[in-house]
Structure formats: C-alpha cells, structure tokens
Amino acid sequence: MTTARLHLGQTLSFDGSPFEDGLGAVRHDRHGALLVQDGHIAAIGPAETLKAAHPQADRVDHGTALIVPGLIDAHAHYPQTRIIASWGKRLIDWLNSYTFPEEMRFGDPAYAAEVASAYLDLLLANGTTSVCSYCTIHPASVDALFDAAAARNMRVFAGKTCMDRNAPDGLRDTVQSAHDDSLALLERWHGRGRAGYVITPRFSPTSTPEQLEALGALWAAHPDCLMQTHLSEQTDEIAWVRDLFPEARDYLDTYEQHGLLGARGLYGHAIHLEPRERDWLRETGAALVHCPTSNTFIGSGLFDMDGLMAEGQRVALATDTGGGSSFSMLRTMAAAYEIGQLRGRALHAAELLWLGTQGSARALHAADRIGNLAPGLEADFTVLDLASTPAIAQRSARAGDIWEALFATIMLGDDRAIAATYVAGARAAPA
Numbered sequence: 045m046t047t048a049r050l051h052l053g054q055t056l057s058f059d060g061s062p063f064e065d066g067l068g069a070v071r072h073d074r075h076g077a078l079l080v081q082d083g084h085i086a087a088i089g090p091a092e093t094l095k096a097a098h099p100q101a102d103r104v105d106h107g108t109a110l111i112v113p114g115l116i117d118a119h120a121h122y123p124q125t126r127i128i129a130s131w132g133k134r135l136i137d138w139l140n141s142y143t144f145p146e147e148m149r150f151g152d153p154a155y156a157a158e159v160a161s162a163y164l165d166l167l168l169a170n171g172t173t174s175v176c177s178y179c180t181i182h183p184a185s186v187d188a189l190f191d192a193a194a195a196r197n198m199r200v201f202a203g204k205t206c207m208d209r210n211a212p213d214g215l216r217d218t219v220q221s222a223h224d225d226s227l228a229l230l231e232r233w234h235g236r237g238r239a240g241y242v243i244t245p246r247f248s249p250t251s252t253p254e255q256l257e258a259l260g261a262l263w264a265a266h267p268d269c270l271m272q273t274h275l276s277e278q279t280d281e282i283a284w285v286r287d288l289f290p291e292a293r294d295y296l297d298t299y300e301q302h303g304l305l306g307a308r309g310l311y312g313h314a315i316h317l318e319p320r321e322r323d324w325l326r327e328t329g330a331a332l333v334h335c336p337t338s339n340t341f342i343g344s345g346l347f348d349m350d351g352l353m354a355e356g357q358r359v360a361l362a363t364d365t366g367g368g369s370s371f372s373m374l375r376t377m378a379a380a381y382e383i384g385q386l387r388g389r390a391l392h393a394a395e396l397l398w399l400g401t402q403g404s405a406r407a408l409h410a411a412d413r414i415g416n417l418a419p420g421l422e423a424d425f426t427v428l429d430l431a432s433t434p435a436i437a438q439r440s441a442r443a444g445d446i447w448e449a450l451f452a453t454i455m456l457g458d459d460r461a462i463a464a465t466y467v468a469g470a471r472a473a474p475a
C-alpha cells in the first residue's frame with residue numbers, strides 16, 4: 045500500500061448523464077477533495093470531511109482549480125501527428141495527398157516509436173489520459189504505441205489499421221496477413237497492463253469484402269475486444285462505397301454483412317446516416333464517435349448530436365487527429381458546441397465535459413475503470429486552471445457559477461488550462 049494522497053480543489057463528477065438527467069446528474073464541490081491510493085480513487089467528497097477522516101494522508105492543494113475526470117479521446121490516428129493542419133483537401137484527396145505518404149513512414153519502427161512517444165506526451169499536456177487510436181498497417185506501429193503507453197502507465201486502446209485495396213503500394217496488407225497480424229497483436233497486448241486491443245478495418249473502401257469477413261470472424265472469436273472503423277463521413281465517400289458494394293443496402297450494411305456491427309463497435313463520424321442505419325446502430329448499442337474539429341476542417345458535415353442523443357444512441361467525443369485540427373479535447377468540446385449551434389442546440393458545459401469523459405468511457409466499455417471521479421475507479425484525472433490566460437481570467441471573473449467559468453475555459457482554453465494531468469494517481473504532466 046502506498047501512502048494515501050488527498051487532492052484538494054474544486055471537484056466535478058457525474059452521478060448520471062446530463063443529457064438524461066440534466067444538472068442533477070453532476071456533482072460539483074467548490075471545496076472538494078479526492079483521495080487517491082494505489083493508483084485508484086479511494087473517496088471523493090467535501091474537503092473538510094475527507095481531511096478529518098484521513099489526517100495522515102499527504103495533501104496536494106490545487107487551490108481554486110477544478111479537478112475533473114481525465115479526458116478521453118475516443119478516435120484518433122497517432123500516425124497523423126506530424127501532418128495535422130495540412131491545407132486544402134477533402135477526405136479522399138486528403139488521405140491520398142497527406143495521410144498515406146506519412147503512414148508509409150511507420151514501416152520504420154524507430155520512427156513509429158519516436159512519434160508514439162511525442163504523441164502521448166502531447167495528449168498528457170492537453171489533459172487527455174486515454175485514447176483509442178488507429179495505428180498503421182505495420183504491426184510495429186502498434187507495438188510502438190502500446191510500449192509508449194506502458195511507459196506512461198496510460199490506459200490506451202489501439203489496433204493495426206487493415207487495408208488491402210485502394211491504398212498505395214507499401215501500405216496494403218492482405219486478407220490473411222491482416223487477420224494473422226491482428227490476432228498476434230491482440231494476443232500480445234489485449235489486457236496486458238492497461239492496454240486494450242481494437243480490431244481496426246480502416247473503412248469499407250480500403251478493405252475487400254473478404255478482408256472485412258476475416259476481421260468479422262476475428263471479432264467473433266474475440267468478442268471482448270473493441271472494433272473501430274469509419275462510417276458515413278463525407279457524401280463522396282458514401283457514393284464510392286455504393287459503387288464498391290452494389291449489393292449493400294447502405295454503408296452500415298457493408299460492415300453488418302461481414303460481422304462488423306456490434307455493441308463494442310466504434311463508428312467514427314457517422315454524419316450522413318440513413319434512417320435504417322440509425323435504427324440498427326441504436327438497436328445494437330454501437331457507439332458513434334463525434335469528431336467535430338475534423339468534420340469542419342475536412343468539410344464533412346454537421347453531426348446530429350441532439351437527434352441521436354434523443355434516440356438513445358451511445359455517443360463519444362474525439363479529436364480524430366490529424367484530420368481533426370487539434371490535440372486538445374477542450375478545443376474539441378468547443379467545436380462540438382459550435383456544430384450544435386449550427387444545428388439549433390446549445391450543448392451545456394456539463395454535457396460537453398460528460399461527452400469527453402463519461403461518454404467516451406461508456407463507448408469504450410471502460411466506464412467501470414475510467415471517465416469519472418468515483419471510488420474504485422482508476423485515478424486518471426485532470427486539473428483545470430479556470431483562469432489560465434488573461435482572456436479567460438477576465439471572463440471567468442464575471443462568471444456567476446461554475447458552469448459559466450467552465451464554459452469560458454472550454455471555449456477559450458487549450459493546453460495552458462491544464463494545471464496538471466494525473467495517470468493512475470501519479471502526476472504525468474506538466475513534466
């Protein structure tokens with residue numbers, strides 16, 4: 045047993061979903077405390093109560109900063125770290141011009157290791173404690189990310205991206221190698237430390253039906269793994285899928301027919317959905333991953349958060365680095381707010397924070413471990429400075445309540461708002 049440590053500050057945690065239960069689902073303590081022991085949360089409550097109950101505990105006083113669950117990015121491509129903010133293309137041209145040439149470099153394990161380490165350090169600096177990332181077709185790119193995550197003790201989900209067509213020479217696998225390499229990686233990493241393996245067909249255009257079938261069979265044989273892919277991001281992409289799969293009823297059907305639709309499935313973007321697709325995604329309990337900075341940056345469209353939430357869909361929030369234009373989940377929440385506004389629904393600060401913590405944790409089937417501040421959960425948490433820049437400080441000085449102050453940091457904040465990031469109870473950033 046390590047010595048217990050008591051973190052003092054404002055605390056914010058969830059008893060439920062603000063989308064379902066409003067602000068009654070959120071617990072805020074202006075003088076709160078979080079008791080951490082052996083990498084887990086032992087207690088959360090009013091500072092005076094926990095100080096009296098645990099007089100021996102070490103104390104870390106975060107002042108007026110706000111302690112929130114560690115931010116969780118439910119969809120990213122770590123190999124695109126160095127091509128983020130590439131100009132002027134829409135999805136298919138963007139993939140061919142920027143993404144595929146960069147992903148080719150990950151055939152070099154040393155390059156993969158270098159980017160993986162730098163990427164996870166960027167996440168920690170931005171208050172993100174967990175990510176679900178695509179790697180490249182190269183198995184060593186998966187080892188690189190899981191090794192870098194283990195070195196930081198981060199709970200990371202990732203998988204080998206599979207593509208056996210419509211990708212350049214040197215960036216394609218085969219039906220057999222995609223299956224066998226994914227299986228070997230899954231056996232090496234799934235459940236090792238904090239690693240979770242994710243079966244990862246990139247999207248229907250870059251997999252033959254035979255490859256989708258082989259990965260569906262792999263998922264059926266390992267149903268406790270997550271599966272991630274892309275769905276209905278741009279209209280040109282959907283038209284291409286229609287040409288490539290003339291028998292399919294719609295885009296989702298190209299996955300469904302090959303065993304790639306399920307409750308542990310994560311479907312990135314999901315913007316231009318048909319009614320049948322919405323029904324089946326909801327019925328199966330699959331998760332839709334909203335990637336707002338990517339959707340505006342690549343010009344994809346406006347995710348229907350309000351309608352999908354009202355239908356009872358499972359929704360997570362993500363950067364989609366490097367189609368997304370930021371590593372920061374605060375910037376991502378701000379973009380989700382703006383897309384909501386364009387669709388006529390102002391998301392509340394509590395809803396935005398919930399999406400980037402609990403929403404993502406639930407989608408990743410990891411809410412029993414991460415995504416909240418509650419006894420028994422792993423002690424991944426982020427400390428937000430609610431006055432991190434002069435612009436934010438002058439706005440939050442006017443704030444009437446915690447929500448106004450938090451909203452100012454969501455809309456105006458970035459990595460400067462991250463006073464500290466803790467992973468499994470240990471301070472991980474700033475270094």
Ligand code: GUN
Pocket residue numbers: 121135139143246247274277338342364367368
């Ligand atoms: N669809 C298929 N691959 C990708 C990718 O790397 N990024 C985005 N945004 N969409 C994709």
Ligand code: ZN
Pocket residue numbers: 119120121274312364367
């Ligand atoms: Zn993506």
